[in-house]
Amino acid sequence: MITTAVILAGGFGTRLQAVVTDLPKPMAPVNGQPFLNYQLNYLKHYGIKKVILSVGYLSEKIKNYYGSVFNGIEIEYIVEEKPLGTGGGIRLALEKCKDDLAFVLNGDSFFDLDLEKFYALHNKQNGEVSLALRKVVDAGRYGTIEKNEQNKIISFKEKSGNIKEGMINGGVYIIDKNIYLNSTPTNANFSIEKDFFEKQLNALNIYGFEFDGYFIDIGIPEDYNKAQNDFKGSKYK
Numbered sequence: 001m002i003t004t005a006v007i008l009a010g011g012f013g014t015r016l017q018a019v020v021t022d023l024p025k026p027m028a029p030v031n032g033q034p035f036l037n038y039q040l041n042y043l044k045h046y047g048i049k050k051v052i053l054s055v056g057y058l059s060e061k062i063k064n065y066y067g068s069v070f071n072g073i074e075i076e077y078i079v080e081e082k083p084l085g086t087g088g089g090i091r092l093a094l095e096k097c098k099d100d101l102a103f104v105l106n107g108d109s110f111f112d113l114d115l116e117k118f119y120a121l122h123n124k125q126n127g128e129v130s131l132a133l134r135k136v137v138d139a140g141r142y143g144t145i146e147k148n149e150q151n152k153i154i155s156f157k158e159k160s161g162n163i164k165e166g167m168i169n170g171g172v173y174i175i176d177k178n179i180y181l182n183s184t185p186t187n188a189n190f191s192i193e194k195d196f197f198e199k200q201l202n203a204l205n206i207y208g209f210e211f212d213g214y215f216i217d218i219g220i221p222e223d224y225n226k227a228q229n230d231f232k233g234s235k236y237k
Contacts, residue, residue, distance in 0.1 A: 002101050002119055002174065003049040006093040007039060009107035010056030010080050016224060024058045026107035027065070028218060030227050035218060036062075038110060040070050041236040046115040048073060048103070052096060054089040056080035087192035091184050094177045106171035110227075112213035113172060122174045125151065127207040129179070129197070132172040134215045139166030143193075145208055153208045156198050167208070169193065170215060179204065 009026040020028040026036040043051060051073050055062050059079050066075050078093045090104055103115060113132050122130040131153065133145060144166035146155040183200055184190065197206060218224040 001047055001116060002099070002103055003047060004052070004097055004099045004101075005043050005048045005050075005103040005105060006052045006054060006090060006097065007036070007105050007107045008086055008089050009036065009053045009062060010059070010083075010089050016219060016221060020224070022058070024055070024062060024107075025219070027058075027061055028224060030218075030224075030231050034065065035110075035227070036066075036107060037070075038231055038234055038236060039105060039107070040073055041234070042110070042112070043103070043105075043115075044071055044073055045236050050074040050076065052076045052078060052093040052102075053107075054078045054080065054093045056083060056089070083189055084187075085189045085191050087184060087190040087196050088188055090175070090192055091181065091186070094175065094180055097177050100177055102175060102177060104173040104175050106217075108219050109171045109215070109217040111170040111172050111211070111215045113170070113211035114213075115172075118172070118209060118211070119174065121151075121209045122207065125207050126205065127174070128176050128204045129200075130174040130207045130209060131197070132170040133167050133208045133210045134170040135165065135167050135210065135212070136215070137165050138163045139168050140164060142166075142168040145169060147208045151207045151209055153197075153201065153206045156193070156201075167210065170211070171217070 016025055027034045055077055068075055080089055140160045140162045143159045144157045147153045216223055216227055218227050
């Protein structure tokens, strides 16, 4: 089982600044505690021993809150001295990762999927990269993904803005560190979605596995407000 996770926690949270000011987005309070607490407690439930936080904007607020250990999980920080995008932030963190495989999560969304099952599916397919996918009613906000019967991803489609059902990237990945480091540029600002997943689609075995657990992205005020109620009585402690 994988015991290391990377969380992207360096975003500016532009769309959320109307309701959350002076905090990095993953630190936005949900029921009196940072949203990131829920992710860390969830990861602990699945046996994660170490989390590497890729931080940038207001990083000191994250460091001062969590220190080097949170609820028994070792915390390490990778600070983006300049914005590196999702792809560059992940690369910086994976350069410090001692394990060959790591879970990678977005710091502003929560997807309640069984990580042990996700790892077993990845392992069975001999995947190099795997994405956890979620079917949603309104996929136009996210962009959609198509896969074949073997769960190999065959296409990524742009955000359409249209309200229709589709399969989306749930923001939880399993990534082979060495493959990622060999396939991406050093110290560059790039998108993992556009510049890695899409560009490497034919070169690598990139799989997508569907899960139907609870999913929320707190990046917009409406969903951030919804999270206040949804996370009451969270099962992850």
